[in-house]
Amino acid sequence: MALGAVVAWLGCCRRGGELSDSADAVAPGRVPAQAIGRWGNRFNQELYGRRSVTRVDTPCGTVRGHTGGLPGYSSEIYTDATGTRSVAVFTITNFGIKERKAATANKALVDAATC
Structure with missing residues (x-):
């Protein structure tokens, strides 16, 4: 965003235009661009909020x-x-923790750290 604003300002300076005219032209595309970006976040698991939260039962809750x-x-x-x-648990794995021993160790780590 900041770099885009700098480029727009430089472009306006070179052409002798007003930055506000450029901002008015770009503003309508901002809302759909944000919506498309949020939709993409949902698919690549970067969306945060109540609906995307995982619940895990531990001995202490x-x-x-x-x-x-x-x-x-x-x-x-x-x-x-x-x-x-x-x-925060980072695991080197191939497409998820599939081995029972690794999954048990992962769960024990989460339990120990959060209890």
């Missing part, structure tokens, strides 16, 4: 967080109900 990953690694971030304890 339910924790909430977000998960994501790419081929080769997995990431999880959890916070307890009070917001005082949290954990």
Whole structure:
């Protein structure tokens, strides 16, 4: 955004136009661009909020967080109900934690860090 504003300002200076005219021309496209970006966030697991939160039961209660990953690694971030304890777990893996031993160790780490 900032770089785009600088480029628009430089373009206006070179052509002798007003920056406000350029801003008026660009403004209508800002809303659809933001909507398309948020839709993309939903598919690549970068969307945050109540609907995208993962719940995990631990011995001391339910924790909430977000998960994501790419081929080769997995990431999880959890916070307890009070917001005082949290954990970020990064795992090198192939398309998720499929081995029972690895999944058990991952769960034990989340339990220990959030309880």
